[in-house]
Amino acid sequence: MINVTQTFLPPQEEYQKILSESWNKKWMTNRGVLVKRLEQKLSSKLTINNVILTANGTLPLQLALRSLEAKGKEIITTPFSYVATSSAIVWEGYKPVYADIDPEYLTIDETKIEALINKNTVAILATHVFGNPCNIDAIEKIAKKHDLKIIYDGAHSFGVNYRGKALLSYGDMSTCSFHATKIFHTGEGGCLVSKNDVVHKKLLQSHNFGHVTSNTFEHVGINAKMSELSGAMGLAVFPYFDTIILERKKVVDLYNNLLDFSRLKKINLREDTEWNYAYYPVIFNSEEVLLKVVEELNKNEIFPRRYFSPSLNMLPYVDYIACEESESVSKRVLCLPLFVELSFESIKQISFIVNSIVS
Ligand SMILES: *Cc1c(COP(=O)(O)O)cnc(C)c1O
Numbered sequence: 001m002i003n004v005t006q007t008f009l010p011p012q013e014e015y016q017k018i019l020s021e022s023w024n025k026k027w028m029t030n031r032g033v034l035v036k037r038l039e040q041k042l043s044s045k046l047t048i049n050n051v052i053l054t055a056n057g058t059l060p061l062q063l064a065l066r067s068l069e070a071k072g073k074e075i076i077t078t079p080f081s082y083v084a085t086s087s088a089i090v091w092e093g094y095k096p097v098y099a100d101i102d103p104e105y106l107t108i109d110e111t112k113i114e115a116l117i118n119k120n121t122v123a124i125l126a127t128h129v130f131g132n133p134c135n136i137d138a139i140e141k142i143a144k145k146h147d148l149k150i151i152y153d154g155a156h157s158f159g160v161n162y163r164g165k166a167l168l169s170y171g172d173m174s175t176c177s178f179h180a181t182k183i184f185h186t187g188e189g190g191c192l193v194s195k196n197d198v199v200h201k202k203l204l205q206s207h208n209f210g211h212v213t214s215n216t217f218e219h220v221g222i223n224a225k226m227s228e229l230s231g232a233m234g235l236a237v238f239p240y241f242d243t244i245i246l247e248r249k250k251v252v253d254l255y256n257n258l259l260d261f262s263r264l265k266k267i268n269l270r271e272d273t274e275w276n277y278a279y280y281p282v283i284f285n286s287e288e289v290l291l292k293v294v295e296e297l298n299k300n301e302i303f304p305r306r307y308f309s310p311s312l313n314m315l316p317y318v319d320y321i322a323c324e325e326s327e328s329v330s331k332r333v334l335c336l337p338l339f340v341e342l343s344f345e346s347i348k349q350i351s352f353i354v355n356s357i358v359s
Contacts, residue, residue, distance in 0.1 A: 057177020057190030
């Protein structure tokens with residue numbers, strides 16, 4: 001069986017060796033040595049000071065949104081992302097307002113944002129979908145002009161550099177997911193990055209119940225801490241990250257050579273991007289073709305995923321705003337299997353099946 005992804009695991013003894021440090025101390029959470037070490041490693045890799053490791057990639061979205069302290073207000077967001085991008089907005093008591101996507105990049109269409117801004121708008125929450133950067137300059141300009149905060153859902157962005165800087169360093173706050181299906185993982189986990197030191201300090205408290213000291217509290221908080229088990233996993237996977245990227249690049253290059261692009265489309269990567277090869281999305285001409293491809297791949301025990309479907313403006317718990325491009329792409333986009341140990345034979349087989357159906 002071949003799934004859309006397969007979790008990269010280091011040799012088990014390496015994980016155990018790292019974990020034994022906390023094990024021996026009998027200290028499994030509450031910002032233990034391993035979580036702090038991983039936080040430092042990620043900070044220096046990303047060259048960002050304010051990194052907070054979290055229990056998953058959804059809580060940092062909630063914490064970032066909560067820190068705006070504007071419950072009931074509107075957040076302009078993308079309809080093309082994983083459901084967490086929208087559900088976090090609703091969960092935190094805001095109203096998601098959808099700007100359609102650019103059909104080439106699949107990121108939020110910056111030209112559609114300004115028309116949606118009104119006196120209730122407080123922030124823009126956009127996703128660097130598949131690790132492809134949003135139009136950061138344009139979004140920054142709009143945010144500055146209208147005094148809005150920018151939050152990036154960078155769940156797919158670990159390891160991406162944009163204009164020579166970590167993609168996660170852009171925006172007022174950025175989030176990342178280290179879920180086992182993501183390119184760099186800690187089993188379950190994530191992080192929250194913020195530009196402003198005051199905001200960072202507050203987020204550090206709010207991710208830990210709001211503790212200022214053991215007996216003092218200033219703001220409401222939640223438990224979003226990463227555990228030492230996850231910290232150990234992150235530290236064990238981290239040394240392999242460059243290899244992971246190189247191996248994934250090989251898979252992507254092979255697909256690029258083998259697939260018939262006269263009848264299906266790839267996404268455009270934004271210029272000045274050093275990509276992380278996080279996903280291999282292909283866009284078919286119709287949902288009918290996509291369904292045939294899925295059926296044929298499934299028959300061969302190959303399970304791609306429809307990332308991302310449905311278009312989030314169609315969710316039953318949000319106010320519908322038509323987003324023609326996102327609704328159309330969501331029906332036609334499929335992520336093909338992509339992981340380190342995917343064999344040349346499998347890539348050939350998958351490409352052959354896809355080509356035979358589209359032609
Ligand atoms: C995976 C993902 C999340 C959620 O991350 P978890 O670690 O699974 O909570 C949020 N946004 C996007 C775009 C994702 O792909």
